Amino acid sequence: MLVQIVLFDGFDPLDVVAPFEVLAAGSDAAGGAMAVELVHADGPGEVVSGTRGLTLRATGRLDPDRPGYVVVPGAxxxxxxxxxxxxxxxPVLLARFAESAARPLLRAALHNPEVTVAAVCGGSLALAMAGLIEGRHAVTHRLGMDVLDATGVRAVPARVVDDGDLVSAGGVTSGLDLGLHILEREFGPRVANAVETLFEYERRGIVWRAAGRTPVTI
Structure with a gap:
């Protein structure tokens, strides 16, 4: 299984590194069952983050036809x-990304039944700004929830929102929770728990899904 984490100019480093490390460790715990790669819409190359010029290298081009996950970070x-x-x-960085060469590739990924698109923090805002997730359930950083709602997305105030082939997580550190949720989805709770224990990190909150009873207002 392949996980492609998308880099773009001004990306948030922790949105990338947190899920990368969790998923890499999960792959080890699952016997190497998952490959994790940093990609860019234009292919391999150095990409500058929005934090003090920190740079990471994309080793491949975002390919929406490859089964697995595509992870979109925030800025x-x-x-x-x-x-x-x-x-x-x-907002400017996310809007630029939403209108970049990544847009048609992310659209194709969202239409590929063998791909799940996941977003960390402002990543879901970028998808929303690109007009790709209207009507879907998602979460973003608390400062962007109103904007998410205004784009036609059903904003849910949860740590992680699982809407089937679209999974999103809230603030910056929620990339850890997103990675652990992906591990549990794919390999089960024992692998996810093993990585959680290794990292000495406890997941926060309940993963929200559009399932079960509708809560009664109290």
Whole structure:
């Protein structure tokens, strides 16, 4: 199984590294059953994050035809500022990514029944800005929930939201929870628990799914 984590200009490093490490460790615990790769819409190359110029290298091109997972991180940078003054805010970075060469590739991934698209933090906002997840259930960082809702996405205030072939996680550190949830989905709770124990990290909250009884307001 392949997991492609998508890099783009201004990405948030922790949104990438947290799921990468969790999934890599999970692959080891599952006997090497999962490959994890950093990719870019334009292919291999150095990609600069939004945090102090930290750079990671994409080793391949995002391929929506390959079965597995495509993980979309959020962006890192200031939350306010004037773009006309050259300030690259998080909304600007996400909007640029949403209109980049990644858009048709992510659309194809979402239409591929053998691919699950997962998003960390602002990654779901990028998908929403690109018009790719209207009507779907998702979560993002708490500062972007209103924006998510305004795009026609059904915003759910949960740590991880599992909407079938679309899985999303909230704030920056939720990339750890997303990775552990993917491991449990694919390999079961024992593998996920083994990685959780190794990392000395406990998952937060209940994974939300559109299932079960509808809560009564109390």
């Amino acid at each position: 890192s940078g200031p939350t306010i500022g004037d773009p006309d003054q050259g300030v690259l805010t998080i």
